[in-house]
Amino acid sequence: MTSKPLFKVLTPATDAQATIHIWFNDQPLSVPGGRSVAAALLAAGVQRFRATPVSGAPRAPYCMMGACFECLVEIDGMPSRQSCLVTVKDGMRIHSQEGARDLPPSSDMNPLENAHGR
Amino acid sequence: MRGHSVDSPDVLVVGGGLVGTAVAYGLAREGAKVTVLDQGDGGFRASRGNFGLVWVQGKGYGLTPYARWSRSSSRLWPGLAAALLEETGIDVSLKQPGGFHLCFSDEEMAEREKRLSTLQTELGDEYPYQLLDARELRERIPTVGPEVIGASYTPMDGHVNPLKLLRALHEAMQQRGVTLVNGEEIGRIVPETNGFAVHGKKAVWRAPKVVLSAGLGNRALSAQVGLHAPVAPNRGQVLVSERVAPFLHYPTINVRQTDEGSVQFGDSMEEVGYNDFTTADVLSTIARRGVRAFPLLKNVRLVRTWAALRVYSPDGFPIYEQSLQYPGAFVVTCHSGVTLAAAHAMRIAPWIKGGPIPDELAAFRGGRFLAAEHATSHAH
Numbered sequence: 001m002t003s004k005p006l007f008k009v010l011t012p013a014t015d016a017q018a019t020i021h022i023w024f025n026d027q028p029l030s031v032p033g034g035r036s037v038a039a040a041l042l043a044a045g046v047q048r049f050r051a052t053p054v055s056g057a058p059r060a061p062y063c064m065m066g067a068c069f070e071c072l073v074e075i076d077g078m079p080s081r082q083s084c085l086v087t088v089k090d091g092m093r094i095h096s097q098e099g100a101r102d103l104p105p106s107s108d109m110n111p112l113e114n115a116h117g118r
Numbered sequence: 119m120r121g122h123s124v125d126s127p128d129v130l131v132v133g134g135g136l137v138g139t140a141v142a143y144g145l146a147r148e149g150a151k152v153t154v155l156d157q158g159d160g161g162f163r164a165s166r167g168n169f170g171l172v173w174v175q176g177k178g179y180g181l182t183p184y185a186r187w188s189r190s191s192s193r194l195w196p197g198l199a200a201a202l203l204e205e206t207g208i209d210v211s212l213k214q215p216g217g218f219h220l221c222f223s224d225e226e227m228a229e230r231e232k233r234l235s236t237l238q239t240e241l242g243d244e245y246p247y248q249l250l251d252a253r254e255l256r257e258r259i260p261t262v263g264p265e266v267i268g269a270s271y272t273p274m275d276g277h278v279n280p281l282k283l284l285r286a287l288h289e290a291m292q293q294r295g296v297t298l299v300n301g302e303e304i305g306r307i308v309p310e311t312n313g314f315a316v317h318g319k320k321a322v323w324r325a326p327k328v329v330l331s332a333g334l335g336n337r338a339l340s341a342q343v344g345l346h347a348p349v350a351p352n353r354g355q356v357l358v359s360e361r362v363a364p365f366l367h368y369p370t371i372n373v374r375q376t377d378e379g380s381v382q383f384g385d386s387m388e389e390v391g392y393n394d395f396t397t398a399d400v401l402s403t404i405a406r407r408g409v410r411a412f413p414l415l416k417n418v419r420l421v422r423t424w425a426a427l428r429v430y431s432p433d434g435f436p437i438y439e440q441s442l443q444y445p446g447a448f449v450v451t452c453h454s455g456v457t458l459a460a461a462h463a464m465r466i467a468p469w470i471k472g473g474p475i476p477d478e479l480a481a482f483r484g485g486r487f488l489a490a491e492h493a494t495s496h497a498h
Contacts, residue, residue, distance in 0.1 A: 053361040100361040
């Protein structure tokens with residue numbers, strides 16, 4: 001699932017960048033804090049972030065600035081989040097985004113995502 | 119000077135959007151030698167901004183031949199999609215399961231009934247439709263929201279992937295020998311003894327016939343060859359969501375799920391000149407109506423918005439005409455380049471090649487606007 005990172009952290013660690021613990025596809029990961037989920041996962045050696053909805057091909061972050069939508073993952077139950085635009089936090093549960101996101105059942109329309117202030 | 123070479127084409131098509139390429143592809147199928155003169159990337163290009171419906175329902179109210187013409191094209195569409203797939207390997211994702219027009223009020227339902235019953239009276243069995251109440255609609259589309267009180271449905275409607283269509287037409291016509299010239303700007307068209315000289319930035323192009331399918335550019339070009347095409351821009355705004363699991367298996371007039379999972383919202387109409395920018399108020403109105411129709415989309419993310427300019431005639435109907443003054447010059451212009459692509463390839467092209475004119479076309483001459491403008495000037 002993870003391999004030797006292709007990226008390394010350049011700046012010396014500050015308190016904000018201290019190592020935190022998250023979950024990726026139900027496996028514990030130690031990652032540097034104070035950065036986006038995408039940057040943290042890349043630093044930890046994650047290379048496959050999602051599978052495309054059309055062909056199922058594997059994808060990883062490309063632009064790191066919110067334009068390409070290649071870095072989609074599920075974060076704390078919210079599907080298809082742009083991981084380059086979300087700051088990583090201790091305890092986050094992240095899953096790779098497998099194809100198109102599901103829609104909520106028609107009877108279950110809770111405003112979960114808006115409550116997170118997107 | 120490429121335009122003067124011995125192997126000059128039989129037909130010059132001005133415009134390489136959905137209309138021009140459908141006509142050029144059809145002409146190539148008929149054995150004609152064709153050159154398409156296309157603008158550069160700065161063109162307005164309605165063909166890259168449209169909604170992708172192959173739609174019949176409700177069209178032609180007030181001008182029945184337009185209903186017949188749209189119906190004829192929707193019937194020819196499976197043949198076009200199959201030919202494009204066979205010739206290019208590109209699947210344009212045509213689906214014609216019928217389409218719904220969702221209604222939120224009794225007034226809207228009454229309007230649908232009036233429009234569709236009038237059209238059915240005029241077209242007969244060729245025009246099947248149903249009006250569905252809330253319960254009947256939910257049996258067909260369980261995901262509609264509580265504010266939707268009913269819908270009209272016709273089995274005639276469908277949708278395609280419009281970008282794949284444009285790509286497939288470009289590919290197919292060139293495989294059949296059509297020459298495509300990109301980045302050309304046409305200024306003057308001069309009738310000559312044996313045809314037309316089309317003056318571009320790159321060259322002077324000559325052919326016995328010229329087809330004007332230049333979208334909004336047709337207005338200025340047609341006047342030079344004795345044709346009248348007073349088209350003007352009509353802005354439509356579109357929103358598209360992230361890809362979601364399949365939830366909607368039919369197109370509706372303003373919400374559809376594409377073959378690849380994204381959801382498109384649209385159907386606005388504004389007369390704002392050559393302004394193809396989006397506006398927050400129109401986009402939010404479209405989004406709100408979309409979420410009222412399908413509340414499960416409430417938290418779905420929008421990934422892109424855009425606007426495009428429809429090529430709109432004063433009555434909203436197409437203009438198809440051969441110049442009386444300069445035979446061999448044709449204008450082909452409409453705002454439904456997707457729906458009518460099959461008719462353009464399979465009925466307009468044979469006519470331009472020299473075949474009989476399709477019956478419906480008598481209603482679509484540009485001269486109808488001259489009469490109206492004349493009457494208007496007298497009224498004042």
